[in-house]
Amino acid sequence: MYLSVVTIGELRRGIENIRYRDDGKQAAILESWLNLILTEYTDYVLDFNHEIAQVWGKLRVPHHENMLAKQIAATALIHDLTVVTRNTDAFKACGVRLYNPFTTG
Numbered sequence: 001m002y003l004s005v006v007t008i009g010e011l012r013r014g015i016e017n018i019r020y021r022d023d024g025k026q027a028a029i030l031e032s033w034l035n036l037i038l039t040e041y042t043d044y045v046l047d048f049n050h051e052i053a054q055v056w057g058k059l060r061v062p063h064h065e066n067m068l069a070k071q072i073a074a075t076a077l078i079h080d081l082t083v084v085t086r087n088t089d090a091f092k093a094c095g096v097r098l099y100n101p102f103t104t105g
Contacts, residue, residue: 002044002081003037006071011037052078059094066090 011034019027038045048056048071056074060067069087073094076083082097091098 001041002046002079003041004046004072004075005048006068006075008034008038008045010068046075046079048075063093070094 011030015027015030015034018030052071052074055077056071059070059074069090072083073091073096075081076096077094082099083091084099084101085091086100086102088098088100
């Protein structure tokens with residue numbers, strides 16, 4: 001299993017939103033969890049580089065929506081990976097393999 005740096009950014013954003021809503025206790029719990037993820041998966045975090053950026057730019061035309069999902073999709077396409085997500089609609093037009101762990105069958 002690999003993580004995109006975009007996913008790390010999204011997790012960070014979620015923690016900061018919780019902190020901003022003045023729930024410091026929950027933010028601290030999630031902060032610890034994110035630090036654990038970063039430690040455990042340090043060798044499995046995929047950067048966003050110039051090659052991925054080229055694919056991402058292509059994925060944004062003609063539909064520019066879902067910018068971050070398309071960054072993750074571009075990363076998966078370059079590395080021949082499957083995107084695991086509940087939000088499959090954001091990725092459908094990208095041509096990436098998808099797996100939704102919340103569906104049965």
